[in-house]
Amino acid sequence: MLLLILLLLTMGTGFFVFNAVSSVSLNAANNRHDERALTETRDALIAWSVARGETASDITGASNDRPGEFPCPDTKAPSDVNYGTQDASCTSGKLGRVPWKTLGIAEPKDAYGETLWYAVDGPFRKYSLSSAPITSNTVGTRTVYSGSTATTVTTQAVAVLFAPGPILELATAQRRETAAEKTTASNYLESTGGANNSTNNGPFIMAPASTTFNDRILVITAAELMPLVEQRVAREMMAILAQYKAATATSTLYSGGVYPWADLANGDSNDGSNGAYNRGRLPCGSALPVDWNEDVPSSSPSTKTPRLPLWLTNGCWSTGWTFLIYYAVAKNRLEYAGLGSGSPLWIPGCGTCTSTTLRVDGVYGYELLLLTPGAYLGNPPGPARNWPTSYSTITGYFEDSENADNNNDNFVTPTVSVKAYNRDRIFKLP
Numbered sequence: 001m002l003l004l005i006l007l008l009l010t011m012g013t014g015f016f017v018f019n020a021v022s023s024v025s026l027n028a029a030n031n032r033h034d035e036r037a038l039t040e041t042r043d044a045l046i047a048w049s050v051a052r053g054e055t056a057s058d059i060t061g062a063s064n065d066r067p068g069e070f071p072c073p074d075t076k077a078p079s080d081v082n083y084g085t086q087d088a089s090c091t092s093g094k095l096g097r098v099p100w101k102t103l104g105i106a107e108p109k110d111a112y113g114e115t116l117w118y119a120v121d122g123p124f125r126k127y128s129l130s131s132a133p134i135t136s137n138t139v140g141t142r143t144v145y146s147g148s149t150a151t152t153v154t155t156q157a158v159a160v161l162f163a164p165g166p167i168l169e170l171a172t173a174q175r176r177e178t179a180a181e182k183t184t185a186s187n188y189l190e191s192t193g194g195a196n197n198s199t200n201n202g203p204f205i206m207a208p209a210s211t212t213f214n215d216r217i218l219v220i221t222a223a224e225l226m227p228l229v230e231q232r233v234a235r236e237m238m239a240i241l242a243q244y245k246a247a248t249a250t251s252t253l254y255s256g257g258v259y260p261w262a263d264l265a266n267g268d269s270n271d272g273s274n275g276a277y278n279r280g281r282l283p284c285g286s287a288l289p290v291d292w293n294e295d296v297p298s299s300s301p302s303t304k305t306p307r308l309p310l311w312l313t314n315g316c317w318s319t320g321w322t323f324l325i326y327y328a329v330a331k332n333r334l335e336y337a338g339l340g341s342g343s344p345l346w347i348p349g350c351g352t353c354t355s356t357t358l359r360v361d362g363v364y365g366y367e368l369l370l371l372t373p374g375a376y377l378g379n380p381p382g383p384a385r386n387w388p389t390s391y392s393t394i395t396g397y398f399e400d401s402e403n404a405d406n407n408n409d410n411f412v413t414p415t416v417s418v419k420a421y422n423r424d425r426i427f428k429l430p
Helices: 002-051 222-248
Strands: 117-120 142-146 148-163 204-206 216-221 279-281 326-329 358-360 363-366 368-372 425-429
Touching: 002 148, 002 216, 002 222, 148 204, 148 222, 204 216, 216 222, 222 368, 222 425, 358 368, 358 425
Parallel strands: 142 204
Antiparallel strands: 117 148, 142 148, 148 216, 279 326, 326 368, 358 363, 368 425
8 A cells, every 4th residue: 555655646746747847848849939930020021121112013113112111010800801911001009910911921820829919110111101211310219118117128119029829817808709809909918017018009018928928029120120221222222323324335425334423412413513523422313414214315225324213212312311321433433534524514523533443441443332321229219310411521320430531532341340230331343
């Protein structure tokens, strides 16, 4: 009898230990699943955002899609035929499920089979809902806390993802049965520490799981998003400029092709009558010597310069991309090789060129470059950094003094700093 009792006790203890270990192991597996689901969905959202813009088939110039914008959440019930697609409209911080069909991904689910939820900040909604330019200067404005409102994770969230977890038996039980219940945020997301994740626009909160809270959260900030968006924008600008050079090369007036004169402060190229600048900003208004989307004079065959996409002219010289990305052209790739001409119009030549070609890292021979500043990391509601509208040192944008001095055609590859991912970058030809 004693042996039997001892055996039963041993089996009971073993069963308890096995269950405890299994529970810990299961929780760890669930956490890993949720982490992976959140991370993969974040990556899909960023990829979708970076790719926004006019498509190859859009030749009308009618698309206002902008790099950097996010889709609206999906507030429809799973039974709806359009479930998985973004809503046509959303307020800032509106809660809904991830619009996985819009993103072109499989339905993202947490470890308990619940579809991930999502909220997007106002300035990063689609153009029809927020038409201001989205650039490296744009910051998120949503707040996310950790544990309680005493600890702030960020006040600059661009978007927030939620893994809602299973139903919790709260004072009022969560229900997820009817279509109305399945679209009610409080049936999936909880409150703790003075903040409520089921409230549109937040503030939102992350905290350890408990009997009354089990949301898992991932935050997207401009510091993660903008370096990728900025690189996409710069590469597209370089491609447009290459097209401009190729178009003008078909004319006897522009031997080998030229790039537009730079803009200093009004959106238009500054030609000989306005100062003839080779450095400053890309002209987002009128370009010289040939305007955007215009027939090149004396070209054979007949050639047209490229058209700027609407997202690149949005905000033009005041708040858009062309106001914060630095543009420089070599003297020998300007109209009349930057030397001036008395015919057909009097053009005195480049007034700001300091050498025939651009010099990068001590090497001459470059004909075109762009400098991008990285995401703005200051405090909302808006960035303090700005360019001067004169040839003075550019402060608050470029970290390397040779790039910020704005007084010659010498540049350096930006130094990789502590914020290596979100650093200044240089794009150059050849």
